[in-house]
């Protein structure tokens with residue numbers, strides 16, 4: 001487990017990397033840093049929030065609910081970024097501000113129908129499976145426009161943009177090609193739905209953050225480079 005001094009120093013280092021990348025790639029506005037906290041303790045999360053993190057991303061519903069209840073300090077926004085089972089949509093729609101991993105029609109209509117009336121509309125991103133990997137969640141590129149049209153009809157949802165987790169590679173040029181492909185689908189959507197407020201590209205993790213910033217990421221999702229390596233590698 002990382003100490004709060006480690007976490008504070010790591011967040012400062014990430015913020016410097018974001019500054020450098022924004023300067024290098026001439027980005028006018030900085031992406032928002034989401035701290036990804038799957039497998040991390042509530043104490044580690046509190047350290048990150050106390051170090052200035054405003055946005056927290058979680059992959060597993062029950063784990064997230066347990067830690068939301070345990071935390072004394074709250075982030076500004078909770079992001080759900082993991083695979084979505086249909087029987088979990090009610091709790092996801094009630095306990096998060098954003099859902100990044102929306103990839104099928106059934107999930108769109110359930111999240112809309114189950115978003116509590118007293119809360120603001122739920123921000124969503126459609127997850128695109130950019131390298132068509134059988135092992136990965138996400139809609140295919142061909143399905144995205146239809147899903148976007150459906151999402152834009154839902155009064156309790158706000159479609160904000162796209163999320164992607166490209167195939168893992170250390171090759172920066174390949175990383176950039178993958179993220180550029182996501183951006184191209186995004187700009188097509190903006191053209192097709194000009195009245196929609198599509199402003200979000202959720203892309204970039206610890207190993208490929210700079211490439212994502214180069215290609216226009218507005219939300220970056222960082223776990224290991226804030227909290228250290230995860231002990232169970234499969235998660």
Ligand SMILES: *Cc1c(COP(=O)(O)O)cnc(C)c1O
Pocket residue numbers: 036038059081082165205206207221222223224225235
């Ligand atoms: C785990 C995870 C991250 C963070 O990954 P790191 O490599 O630890 O930075 C980002 N996005 C999603 C969807 C994840 O599951």
